[in-house]
Amino acid sequence: xxxxxxxxxxxxxxxxxxxxxxxxxxxxMLPSDFPVDWLSNYIQGDNEITYLHFHNCIEIxxxxxxxxxxxxxxxxxxxxxxxxxxxxxxxxxLAQSLKGKESRWHFCFIDPDALFSSDQLSSGFWDRVGxxxxxRFNNIVTPDDHAEVVWLTDRAMKELxxxxxxxxxxxxxxxxxxxxxxxxxxxxxxxxxxxTAAGGADRRAMQQISKALEYxxxxxxxxxxxxxxxxxxxxxxxxxxxxxxKCMGMAPLDYINNVRIQVAAALLSHSGSSILAISEEVGxxxxxxxxxxxxxxxxxxxxxxxxxxx
Numbered sequence: 001x002x003x004x005x006x007x008x009x010x011x012x013x014x015x016x017x018x019x020x021x022x023x024x025x026x027x028x029m030l031p032s033d034f035p036v037d038w039l040s041n042y043i044q045g046d047n048e049i050t051y052l053h054f055h056n057c058i059e060i061x062x063x064x065x066x067x068x069x070x071x072x073x074x075x076x077x078x079x080x081x082x083x084x085x086x087x088x089x090x091x092x093x094l095a096q097s098l099k100g101k102e103s104r105w106h107f108c109f110i111d112p113d114a115l116f117s118s119d120q121l122s123s124g125f126w127d128r129v130g131x132x133x134x135x136r137f138n139n140i141v142t143p144d145d146h147a148e149v150v151w152l153t154d155r156a157m158k159e160l161x162x163x164x165x166x167x168x169x170x171x172x173x174x175x176x177x178x179x180x181x182x183x184x185x186x187x188x189x190x191x192x193x194x195x196t197a198a199g200g201a202d203r204r205a206m207q208q209i210s211k212a213l214e215y216x217x218x219x220x221x222x223x224x225x226x227x228x229x230x231x232x233x234x235x236x237x238x239x240x241x242x243x244x245x246k247c248m249g250m251a252p253l254d255y256i257n258n259v260r261i262q263v264a265a266a267l268l269s270h271s272g273s274s275i276l277a278i279s280e281e282v283g284x285x286x287x288x289x290x291x292x293x294x295x296x297x298x299x300x301x302x303x304x305x306x307x308x309x310x
Contacts, residue, residue, distance in 0.1 A: 022051035023092065028109045030057060034168050035114035036175065038160045039107040044068065044095050046102070048218070052092040058110045059093075060178070061085035062153050066103025067266030069217060070095045070140055074206045076217050077140040078262035079103075080269055084141040084153045086182060088134040098263060099221070106157040112179055115172065133186040146185070152178040206247050209233055209240070220259045221283040226252055260284070261297045268306040275302045 028037055035057075041064070049071060067080040072093045079085065079095070081103075087093050097103045143150045156174035159167045212229040229252060230240035244252050260282040267278045279290035279302075294302045 024051050024053040025055075026053050027056045028111075030109065030111045030114065032114050032117070034172070035111035036160070036171060037109040038157075039105075039109075040161060042105045042107060044097050044103045044105060046097045046099050049094055049096055049214075052094050054090050054092050055087070055109060056089055058089060058112060058179070059085070059087040059107060060110065060153060060156075060175075061087075061095075061105050061107045062150075062157050064104045064106060065270070066097055066101055067263070067270055068095060068097035068101070068103050069263075071217075072139045073135060074210065074213070075139065076213060076259070077138070078259075078266060079140050080142075080266040082143055082150065084150050086137065086139050086141060086149075088131070088137070090131075091134060091139075093139070096217075098266065106161070108156065108160060108175075110175055110179070115176065115179070129183040129186050137182075137186060146181070149178060149181055152181070205243050208235065209244050209247055212240070212244065212252070216256055216259060220256060220263065221281060223283075224256050257293050258297060261294050264290070264294065264302070265298060265305065265309075268302055269309045275306070278302075 030037055044066070046068070052071065061084065063079055063081050063083045063085070065081050067078070070077045070079055070085055070093065072087065072091060085095070095103070095105075138145070141149050152174050156171050156178065159170045159174065164170075211232040215229060215232055216224060226241070227237055229244075230237045233240055233243075235243065241252065244255070248255050250258070264278050264282045267273060267281065268275070271278070273281070275290075276287050279287050282290075284290035284293070291301060294305070298305055
C-alpha cells in the first residue's frame with residue numbers, strides 16, 4: 001500500500017478544512033541526530049485571521065506573556081500566559097492575540113519518528129497513538145490541566161534558550177518524556193471516547209456552523225444576534241440552533257458567553273483594567289450580568305479569581 005507523503009496528507013487536511021481561509025504549508029527539515037528546531041520570543045499580534053498553516057512535524061509552544069485564542073481546525077481555544085500549545089503534524093492552525101494586545105511565545109518543532117528511531121519500544125508506542133486521535137485532543141494545555149506537560153515544556157525551552165554544554169541531551173530527555181505523556185493522554189482519551197465519537201457531531205455539521213464560529217471569535221464583544229449567525233450559515237434560526245447544539249454541546253448564547261468569560265479571565269490575569277472596564281470590553285452591558293455569568297462558569301467572583309491568578 002502506498003504511503004501518503006506529507007504534502008498529500010496536508011492536501012487531504014486542506015480539502016476538509018472548516019473555514020474558507022487561505023492555507024499555507026510551512027515544512028521543517030529537521031536533522032536526524034537532533035530533530036528539533038526552535039523559534040524564540042515570537043510576537044503574536046492581533047491581526048485578523050486570513051489564513052491557516054500546517055507543518056510536517058509537531059509544534060509545541062509556550063506562552064511567555066499575553067493572551068488570545070488559538071484556531072486549530074474547527075476549534076477556537078483561549079490561551080494565556082503559562083499555557084502550552086500542542087499542534088500535531090498537518091493540523092491547520094493559527095493564533096491571534098486579544099484585540100489591541102500582543103503575546104510572546106517560544107516554539108519548538110519536533111519530528112517524533114526521528115526522535116524515537118533509536119528506541120524500538122518508544123517508536124512502537126508512538127505508532128500506536130495514531131493520527132486519528134489528534135483531532136479530539138485539546139490543543140491548549142494549562143498548568144491546571146497537566147502541570148507535568150507544562151513543566152517539561154518550560155524546561156525544554158530553557159535548555160534550547162541557554163545552549164549550555166550537553167543541552168541537546170537534556171532537550172531530548174525532556175521532549176521524550178513530554179511526548180510520551182501526550183501519547184499516553186491520547187491513548188487514554190481514545191479508549192474512553194468511542195461512545196462520544198459515535199454520538200458526536202460529524203464534520204459536515206461542523207462545517208455548516210463554521211462561519212458562525214468565525215463571526216463569534218471576531219465579534220464576541222458586540223451584541224451577536226442569533227438570526228445573524230443563522231444567516232451566515234444559510235440556515236433557519238431553528239435549524240441553526242439544533243445543529244449548533246449538536247456540534248458544540250451548548251446553545252449559541254451559552255457559547256458566546258463562554259468565549260466572553262474566557263477572554264475576561266485572561267484580561268483579569270494580565271491587565272490592570274478595572275473589572276467594570278473588562279466586563280464592558282468583552283461585551284456585557286451591566287456589571288451584574290458579567291459577575292453572574294463569570295461566577296457560573298469559573299466558580300467564583302471575578303475579584304476572587306483575579307486575586308488568585310494575577
